[in-house]
Amino acid sequence: MSSKKSSAPSTLGRSFWQRVLFHNMSDTLLAIVLGFLMGALALVIAGYSPLTAYGKLFSVIFGSPRNMSYSFIEFASPYILTGLSVAFSFKTGIFNIGAEGQYVVGSVAALLVGYFIHAPAFIHIPLCIFAAILAGVLWGALVGILKLRFGTNEILCMIMFNWIAYYLSNYIVNLRPVLSAPGKTWSHTIQDTAKITISGWSSLLSNKVHAGIFLALAAALAVYYILYKTTLGFRLKAVGHNINGAKFAGIPTEKATMITLMISGGLASLAGGLQVLGVTYKISQFAGQEGYGFQGITVALIASSHPLGVILAGLFYGAMKFGGTRFDAPSEIVDIIMGCIVFFIAISGLIRANIQRLAERRDKHAANDP
Amino acid sequence: MQQMIRDIAVILNATLMYTPPLLFAALGSCFSEKCGVVNIGIEGMMTIGAFVGAAAGYYTGNPWLSFLLAGVAGGLLALFHAFACITCRANQTISGTAINFLSSGVSVFVCRLLFSGNTETIPVSNKLPLFLSGLFSWCAEHLPAPLAGLFRPNGFLDNVFNTYASTYLAFLAVPIVWYVFYRTQFGLRLRAVGEYPRAADTLGIHVAGVRYICVILSGILAGLGGASLTLATVSAFRPSIVLGQGFIAMASVIFGRFRPQGAMLGCILFAFCSGLRVIVGSNTSISVNLISMIPYVATILCLVLFVGKSQIPAASGLPYEKSK
Numbered sequence: 001m002s003s004k005k006s007s008a009p010s011t012l013g014r015s016f017w018q019r020v021l022f023h024n025m026s027d028t029l030l031a032i033v034l035g036f037l038m039g040a041l042a043l044v045i046a047g048y049s050p051l052t053a054y055g056k057l058f059s060v061i062f063g064s065p066r067n068m069s070y071s072f073i074e075f076a077s078p079y080i081l082t083g084l085s086v087a088f089s090f091k092t093g094i095f096n097i098g099a100e101g102q103y104v105v106g107s108v109a110a111l112l113v114g115y116f117i118h119a120p121a122f123i124h125i126p127l128c129i130f131a132a133i134l135a136g137v138l139w140g141a142l143v144g145i146l147k148l149r150f151g152t153n154e155i156l157c158m159i160m161f162n163w164i165a166y167y168l169s170n171y172i173v174n175l176r177p178v179l180s181a182p183g184k185t186w187s188h189t190i191q192d193t194a195k196i197t198i199s200g201w202s203s204l205l206s207n208k209v210h211a212g213i214f215l216a217l218a219a220a221l222a223v224y225y226i227l228y229k230t231t232l233g234f235r236l237k238a239v240g241h242n243i244n245g246a247k248f249a250g251i252p253t254e255k256a257t258m259i260t261l262m263i264s265g266g267l268a269s270l271a272g273g274l275q276v277l278g279v280t281y282k283i284s285q286f287a288g289q290e291g292y293g294f295q296g297i298t299v300a301l302i303a304s305s306h307p308l309g310v311i312l313a314g315l316f317y318g319a320m321k322f323g324g325t326r327f328d329a330p331s332e333i334v335d336i337i338m339g340c341i342v343f344f345i346a347i348s349g350l351i352r353a354n355i356q357r358l359a360e361r362r363d364k365h366a367a368n369d370p
Numbered sequence: 371m372q373q374m375i376r377d378i379a380v381i382l383n384a385t386l387m388y389t390p391p392l393l394f395a396a397l398g399s400c401f402s403e404k405c406g407v408v409n410i411g412i413e414g415m416m417t418i419g420a421f422v423g424a425a426a427g428y429y430t431g432n433p434w435l436s437f438l439l440a441g442v443a444g445g446l447l448a449l450f451h452a453f454a455c456i457t458c459r460a461n462q463t464i465s466g467t468a469i470n471f472l473s474s475g476v477s478v479f480v481c482r483l484l485f486s487g488n489t490e491t492i493p494v495s496n497k498l499p500l501f502l503s504g505l506f507s508w509c510a511e512h513l514p515a516p517l518a519g520l521f522r523p524n525g526f527l528d529n530v531f532n533t534y535a536s537t538y539l540a541f542l543a544v545p546i547v548w549y550v551f552y553r554t555q556f557g558l559r560l561r562a563v564g565e566y567p568r569a570a571d572t573l574g575i576h577v578a579g580v581r582y583i584c585v586i587l588s589g590i591l592a593g594l595g596g597a598s599l600t601l602a603t604v605s606a607f608r609p610s611i612v613l614g615q616g617f618i619a620m621a622s623v624i625f626g627r628f629r630p631q632g633a634m635l636g637c638i639l640f641a642f643c644s645g646l647r648v649i650v651g652s653n654t655s656i657s658v659n660l661i662s663m664i665p666y667v668a669t670i671l672c673l674v675l676f677v678g679k680s681q682i683p684a685a686s687g688l689p690y691e692k693s694k
Binding site: 042046095097146150152153155156157159160161162163164167168170171174287288289294297298301330332333334335336338339340342343345346347349350 | 410450453454457458459460461463464465467468469471472473474475476478479482483487609610613614617618620621624657659660662663666667669670673674
């Protein structure tokens with residue numbers, strides 16, 4: 001799915017720029033720079049000074065240990081996991097646009113288990129996490145069944161499932177036993193035994209530092225291990241790379257699709273579950289889609305779908321989101337920057353080809369000059 | 371009995387009112403899918419159309435001008451998609467995703483600038499006109515007695531069919547698009563480009579040119595669809611206004627096997643589900659959240675039950691490289 005070429009053609013060599021530009025990393029960095037430039041353009045048009053605005057953004061993100069813990073722990077954890085979910089699906093040839101819905105069912109499952117079940121923490125927390133993952137795995141499997149049994153388009157299917165999850169969550173929040181009080185728009189809070197917030201770490205950090213970040217990092221390593229060090233990962237990537245080739249090689253492609261959808265679903269729903277267990281403790285009635293799943297797409301694209309890159313991209317996205325909340329200009333500038341980055345990543349092939357052509361022309365001129 | 375007739379009228383009227391945003395977007399989707407470019411940016415193009423329609427409607431007070439401007443805005447956004455997919459041979463899904471992010475970001479950003487920090491526009495004073503008001507009142511006055519009764523204000527016909535002009539424009543657009551697809555030279559070319567671009571190229575058809583035109587047309591139509599939300603169905607823009615309707619429109623195109631007339635049936639079906647939501651929601655104690663799921667569940671059911679392997683244009687989603 002990713003449009004990147006991972007191996008450099010053997011013919012390159014002469015110019016420094018050619019060598020640099022064949023790496024995904026430089027594509028992405030270029031896209032990020034261009035995205036910020038477009039954001040600056042929007043700021044100028046809107047009458048803000050981009051230097052001041054970006055300076056503020058930077059100082060908000062890195063301003064204090066507390067702010068950094070917001071940026072890189074509280075805000076980044078869900079993006080790392082939804083990013084992983086989408087990246088995993090990209091690697092195996094599926095576009096998991098359904099991460100949003102999987103995130104939502106994960107948070108609902110964590111809430112229900114976290115509120116209704118009473119147990120000591122060492123049982124309660126794993127139980128909640130298990131419930132969250134299971135919800136997403138099943139939600140993903142449902143799409144898999146529809147795709148494999150009935151040949152429905154999985155992208156449309158997942159988008160519809162996103163909306164169904166959205167209304168399902170609103171429905172459950174409004175059920176009498178779940179709703180905190182009549183007339184309120186949010187649920188009861190989960191039991192203390194289900195909370196994964198780490199309090200008393202340091203008064204310098206935000207009070208929402210939670211263990212989710214460790215799970216997110218562990219998940220990234222696990223996905224890396226599965227994709228690059230196991231036979232299963234090899235098979236899944238083979239299916240993603242060339243489904244006919246994989247079929248010819250005897251890989252059960254339908255099973256691979258199903259496994260992909262289930263693992264992707266579980267990763268995204270884990271994000272939703274951890275958000276409830278570590279940050280919100282409750283679910284409010286949605287007014288609009290929260291976007292964690294959709295933004296996972298951006299995170300995966302910025303990371304070129306590499307699981308370890310997702311960690312960096314997730315930290316970047318989390319920081320930008322947190323910075324956006326304390327912005328002078330409308331916080332949608334962050335969405336514009338991110339949209340532009342994705343767009344430039346999409347067209348990076350052309351940008352690269354053009355720069356390369358320029359470099360070649362210059363080399364030719366240089367060669368012709370005595 | 372009276373109540374039932376009134377309910378039926380309400381549902382049918384709601385169906386007619388909910389159809390045009392979907393139908394315009396679906397016709398747009400037909401154009402780009404037929405020529406071989408997958409456009410999941412339809413949703414974003416509707417959003418920008420909805421915003422531009424509402425904002426222009428507020429500032430100019432002229433619904434028709436705003437309607438056109440919304441189409442232009444959708445077309446401009448589509449130009450980016452076309453550039454990425456056709457010229458840069460980018461992954462079409464990724465580009466479409468970027469378009470969706472960008473359009474919601476840009477709409478709300480500009481909305482905050484124009485409407486003093488609010489994410490909602492101020493409602494437009496002039497919506498698109500109720501198309502048949504004049505005709506119906508003329509009929510009620512001038513036709514002989516039994517017939518005139520049919521057209522009386524608040525009668526069944528008036529309640530059902532006297533709806534915004536966008537509805538009739540959308541339905542009018544269906545035969546026009548059909549004619550373009552199947553009876554004009556351009557239509558033949560665009561179908562050829564979508565099925566087998568290399569053959570089309572060999573015959574001297576400018577593949578990239580045809581695709582550019584189609585993608586831009588799809589953006590214009592999606593923009594009009596968005597505007598028919600903010601200039602007819604409701605009268606102001608808010609960030610959540612499109613609510614996945616662009617994707618429902620794409621589903622109805624698949625449901626309609628990539629033909630405009632089939633897509634129209636799909637759109638009417640989904641709009642009917644939305645209409646049902648209005649009447650069921652107001653008359654029963656069933657949770658509005660459950661009822662709101664109906665169109666989305668119906669979409670999936672339709673895809674499962676009626677579509678199966680639908681005939682996607684063969685070159686759909688594939689960039690075309692001239693020299694290879």
